[in-house]
Amino acid sequence: MKTTILIIILSVFTLVSCERIKNKTQETINAGGEAVGKSATEFVEGVSEGIDKTLEAKIKLSPNLLKSGLSTGKFEITDSSFGGNDNLLTLYLIFDKDFDGILHVKVFDKNGLETGRTKLEVKMNKDYANYFDFIFDERVEIEARSLIVVE
Structure with missing residues (x-):
């Protein structure tokens, strides 16, 4: 037991x-x-x-715009509703000074070849920031590793 x-x-x-x-x-x-x-x-x-x-594409502001108190924030590249692929640049712009002028934007591919241009008239007050849409021709495609120059 x-x-x-x-x-x-x-x-x-x-x-x-x-x-x-x-x-x-x-x-x-x-x-x-x-x-x-x-x-x-x-x-x-x-x-x-x-x-x-x-x-990622790179954004570059011209020296004149930098002197004018302009700087950039976030940006996005999407398809335009008017047709095309990756031909709409939405760019957040910050204004440290009053600005009244035309912004010219050029796109260069990874080999440095220009692929498109557009422009937008902008009038903003000091200490203001907003998103702006730059629409390129439907044949323009902002490719990977593109350089986007704002003048």
Whole structure:
């Protein structure tokens, strides 16, 4: 009888120990999987960000516009509702001085060849900022790594 009780107690102890080991193993696997998942996500985000920066078009303001108190913020290149692909430049402009003039925008491809021009008449007061749409001909496509010059 004592042997049976001893075997039962050892069996229960073994089962409880195995369950604890199983739970700890599962927790360790979950923690490891979570760490791998975070690392993979950060890696993918880093690669994506690197690709975005490499392919992103660049905006350059002329020295005269910089002296006139003009600076840029965010920009976006999309399809114009008038037709064409990637031929609409939406540019956030910041005015540190009063401005009244015509902005000329030229697009150059990654090889430095001009691919399009447009202009927009702008009249803004000092300390004002807003988004402005520059619509290019439907045959113009602002490509990856283009240079956009605002004069």
